[in-house]
Amino acid sequence: MVYCKKCGIENTESVSFCKNCGESIENMESPKSSRTVELVLGIMGGVLGLLGGGFALIFSAFAPSIGGLGVSAVLASIVGIVGAAYVVQNAKYGGIILIISAVWLLISISAFAVPGAVLLGIAGILAILRK
Secondary structure (H helix, E strand, O other), X not given: OEEEOOOXXXXXXXXXXXXXXXXXXXXXXXXXXXXXXXXXXHHHHHXXXXXXXXXXXXXXXXXXXXXXXXXXXXXXXXXXXXXXXXXXXXXHHHHHHXXXXXXXXHXXXXXXXXXXXXXXXXXXXXXXXXX
């Protein structure tokens, strides 16, 4: 559906002129959906991932083998936050970035990253599927 810029009436996309005022289709616009949900979920997931990565870095003092995983989780979380911001400009590619970040975060530090990975994954799926 498109809306006439002159009178605001909803028209089908197949018309050439507004059914109400006769204005040309060039002066009509499609409604743009808001990506606030994906943005908020992505940022929340990224922040939770940063916290999980921080905990892994703290625990690396006791188990040095998880230090690299903590760094990886922090990087995945930063990528997730960037993807959340990008989803506003391009939902498809932003969603793909969010899903990649969610999987990366889950692989990095699975025990600490579940909440962040779930939120990033949901945000990515919503961004790709929602019109």
